[in-house]
Amino acid sequence: MYIYDSVKKEKREFIPLQEGKVSLYVCGPTVYDDAHLGHAKSALVFDLLTRVLRANGYDVTYARNITDIDDKIIKKAQEQKREIKEITDFYTDSFHSEMALLGVNRPDIEPKATESLEAMFAMMQKLIDSNHAYRTEEGDVYFDTASDSEYLSLSKRVQEEDERQERVESSSLKKNPADFALWKSVKDDSLTFDSPFGKGRPGWHLECSAMIEKHLATDDAPFAIDIHGGGADLLFPHHENEAAQTRCSSNHALANYWMHNGFVNINGEKMSKSLGNSFFLKDALKEYDAEVLRFYLLSTHYRSNFNFNTEDLTIAKKRLDKIYRLKKRLFGLADNSDTTEFQTKLLEALSDDMNVSSALALIEEMLSSANETLDTAGKHKALKKETISNLKYIETLLGFGVKNPYEYFQFGVDDATQEKLATLIEQRDAAKKEKNFEESDRLRDEILAFGVNLMDTPVGTFWEKI
RNA sequence: GGUGCCAUCGCCAAGUGGUAAGGCCGCAGCCUGCAAAGCUGCUAUCCCCAGUUCAAAUCUGGGUGGCACCUCCA
Numbered sequence: 001m002y003i004y005d006s007v008k009k010e011k012r013e014f015i016p017l018q019e020g021k022v023s024l025y026v027c028g029p030t031v032y033d034d035a036h037l038g039h040a041k042s043a044l045v046f047d048l049l050t051r052v053l054r055a056n057g058y059d060v061t062y063a064r065n066i067t068d069i070d071d072k073i074i075k076k077a078q079e080q081k082r083e084i085k086e087i088t089d090f091y092t093d094s095f096h097s098e099m100a101l102l103g104v105n106r107p108d109i110e111p112k113a114t115e116s117l118e119a120m121f122a123m124m125q126k127l128i129d130s131n132h133a134y135r136t137e138e139g140d141v142y143f144d145t146a147s148d149s150e151y152l153s154l155s156k157r158v159q160e161e162d163e164r165q166e167r168v169e170s171s172s173l174k175k176n177p178a179d180f181a182l183w184k185s186v187k188d189d190s191l192t193f194d195s196p197f198g199k200g201r202p203g204w205h206l207e208c209s210a211m212i213e214k215h216l217a218t219d220d221a222p223f224a225i226d227i228h229g230g231g232a233d234l235l236f237p238h239h240e241n242e243a244a245q246t247r248c249s250s251n252h253a254l255a256n257y258w259m260h261n262g263f264v265n266i267n268g269e270k271m272s273k274s275l276g277n278s279f280f281l282k283d284a285l286k287e288y289d290a291e292v293l294r295f296y297l298l299s300t301h302y303r304s305n306f307n308f309n310t311e312d313l314t315i316a317k318k319r320l321d322k323i324y325r326l327k328k329r330l331f332g333l334a335d336n337s338d339t340t341e342f343q344t345k346l347l348e349a350l351s352d353d354m355n356v357s358s359a360l361a362l363i364e365e366m367l368s369s370a371n372e373t374l375d376t377a378g379k380h381k382a383l384k385k386e387t388i389s390n391l392k393y394i395e396t397l398l399g400f401g402v403k404n405p406y407e408y409f410q411f412g413v414d415d416a417t418q419e420k421l422a423t424l425i426e427q428r429d430a431a432k433k434e435k436n437f438e439e440s441d442r443l444r445d446e447i448l449a450f451g452v453n454l455m456d457t458p459v460g461t462f463w464e465k466i
Numbered sequence: 467g468g469u470g471c472c473a474u475c476g477c478c479a480a481g482u483g484g485u486a487a488g489g490c491c492g493c494a495g496c497c498u499g500c501a502a503a504g505c506u507g508c509u510a511u512c513c514c515c516a517g518u519u520c521a522a523a524u525c526u527g528g529g530u531g532g533c534a535c536c537u538c539c540a
Contacts, residue, residue, distance in 0.1 A: 009470090011482095027540075037539090042540040072538075156471060157536070189500085231540030237471090238539090261540070262471095269533085299489090300479065304472085305533075312478060315490050322489095325503070349480095357480040361488035371504055375497085437499055444501075455502045464503090 001056050001351045003227070004303060006260040007154050011353055016254060017221040024050065025212050025255070027230035027238065028110070030067040031091035032076050034280045035098055037297070038231065038264045038271060038306055044294060045261045045302040045354070046229050047104040048398065055397055063109040065211050066092055069201055074191050080173050084191050088114075098281045101290040103399040111211040113202065115370045119214035120202045121195055124182050124251045132248040134292040136173035139185030145178040148244050155236035167299065180241050182206050195420065205241035212242075218387075221244075221252060228255035232262055233423045262305040264297075279308065288313065289411040295320045295400055302354055305330065314421035320361070320400060321409075321464070326367050327381045328462075329374060329393055335392055338384030343393045352461050359398070361455070366390055417450060425454075 001014040015157065016022050026046045026253065029039055046064070053060045068088040077084045123225040124141055127133035132147045145151045152158070181203040186192045187437070192199040216225035224246055231241065263270065266277045284293055296316035300306060349358040370387045373380055395402045410418065428443035447454055452463040 029540075030538090038540040040540085045540095062518090070538090155469075155535085165479085233535065233539060234536065237537090263534075263540075265533095271539095307478090311490090312496095315478070319489060322504095328498095329504090355480070357488070361480070364488055368505075375505055432499085435499075441500075448502095452500060456498080457503080462503095 002353050003257050003259060004353045005257050007258040009359040012257065014257065016058065016226050017218065017223060020057070020059055022053050022060045022227065023225040024060060024062045024064070024227045024229065025208070025216060025225050026064045027208060027234055028064040028066050029095055030070045030072060031088045031095065032070060033091065033128070034282055035095050036271060037279045037284060039095070040102060040281050040293070041240070041264050041297050041306060042261050043104045044101050044102060044297050048298060048354060049229070049259070050105065051355060051397055051399070052347070055347055056259045056351060061109065061112060061216060062107040063211070063215055064107040065208060066110055066112045067204065067207060069113040069191070069207070070204065079189070094282070098285065101285060102294045103291065103402060109215050111215055113207045116207065116211045116214060117193055117195070117202065118211040120206050123206065123210045123213060123245060124197065125408065126249040128259060130248060131246055131253070133182055134175065135197065138173060139200065140173070140181055141183035141197055143182055143241065143244060145177060145180070145244070146176050148248055151244050151249060152240060154240045154243050157236060171246055180205060180237065205238055206245060209242045209245040209254070211248065212254070217250070217252070223253050223256040224250070225255050226265045227259060229259040229261070232260040235260055245267065253427055261302045262357040264306045265306050266310055268307055275329055287409070289317070291400070291403060291408070292317045292320055298398070300358065303356060319364070322364070322367050322390070323394065323401040324386065324405045324408050326370060327401055330384055330388050330391070331405060333384055333388055337386035337389060340386055342390050345406050346393065346397065363394060411465055413452070413465050420452060421447060421452065423464065429461060
């Protein structure tokens with residue numbers, strides 16, 4: 001298994017801290033709004049990673065947090081005059097159900113910030129005790145970046161005097177403009193938590209470090225966890241700060257490997273609220289089959305930026321269709337459980353820093369070769385079993401082709417239309433039997449007008465939603 | 467301004483030293499009553515310049531052109 005380490009900036013062989021075990025932590029969503037395509041991409045990438053690690057025989061513990069303490073959540077609660085918990089529960093639930101539709105497996109641990117306060121307090125106290133953090137007169141607690149000689153080693157940023165000056169806030173009591181908040185004291189009656197440091201709210205960065213320490217870290221290793229993942233934008237300042245907190249409050253560094261997934265752009269533009277082109281997952285799911293979205297979002301390398309557009313999405317559907325057509329061709333037959341050469345190669349491709357493009361090339365070669373043999377006369381009993389086994393392997397490893405193939409091709413077609421189509425196909429078959437091709441072609445045009453494709457096969461006529 | 471990434475067929479996209487995967491589109495053919503689906507065949511020398519090497523898309527230097535982060539962000 002090879003992983004590109006986005007801090008060391010090179011592909012490294014993956015060697016776990018503990019033999020046979022992997023601890024993985026990924027920064028999850030802040031639950032104040034619906035998930036957009038970027039959240040989907042990140043969740044899918046690390047879902048694939050856990051699948052590949054497990055296929056390689058590792059015992060994986062995957063944690064992804066839910067940030068349910070945040071200024072944006074509080075703001076939304078105040079605007080909508082709703083309880084904080086009502087908002088965070090709502091968006092946590094919708095996140096879960098949308099991810100489930102995409103075939104994203106639930107992480108093993110999903111810690112919430114609200115449930116991890118004790119761990120945050122403990123870490124903060126250690127940082128204060130070791131002079132890596134300080135309290136201001138206003139009651140805030142800041143991390144003292146000057147106290148950490150390795151600060152900025154992750155993002156390789158260089159702090160310049162000009163920049164420092166620029167970012168000084170007049171009211172701030174920070175020693176250094178780069179210092180970030182561990183605890184923000186709050187005087188008003190908005191969402192606050194009691195702590196040994198007074199009433200207030202924890203800083204965002206502290207959350208992740210504390211939860212990793214609480215749920216995943218092992219004491220005797222040089223790193224708290226094997227792999228830390230997240231979106232490319234989180235490297236600075238979020239991951240930089242996380243790493244500093246962990247490093248300065250414990251005897252280990254944070255993560256041995258860092259993985260950052262690329263961004264999802266919409267038609268070449270960055271998704272953002274100011275551009276008004278945020279693409280919510282729930283809207284995409286109304287228009288497109290969830291598995292097509294899964295396939296599409298995973299079809300290019302996780303580190304590249306992803307340019308979402310409907311043309312490429314249509315191509316992704318065509319590619320997934322091919323898997324389902326072969327599945328349909330072999331529907332209902334039993335598989336053979338032996339590991340095939342195809343399966344070995346597929347896992348090998350995905351174990352090379354998740355090279356999905358190579359994996360898809362292997363899959364499409366396998367599909368072509370299987371179809372070619374099935375096109376020739378004969379029973380091909382062994383090949384059929386092997387192919388079904390291959391398809392099942394693809395389902396498990398990549399989550400492609402998991403549905404009933406007949407239902408897959410009926411996405412978005414209501415029952416009434418399906419009945420109409422069945423009737424029209426019956427009439428067309430009758431016309432064909434009488435060799436009344438003029439009538440059968442007329443009926444075919446009528447059928448195609450429903451936005452479906454028609455295909456005559458030896459076992460009957462089928463339609464597929466385009 | 468700082469840091470970093472990228473540039474491969476019309477489009478999407480692998481490949482990081484040994485002579486260009488795969489998909490979409492297109493063309494030709496097989497199959498089909500005709501189609502659709504499926505199958506077969508055909509289609510690029512890798513942004514530019516210079517260098518290293520027996521050998522470079524792949525390494526080095528320079529250029530040009532994109533993009534990201536540096537503020538909350540997956």
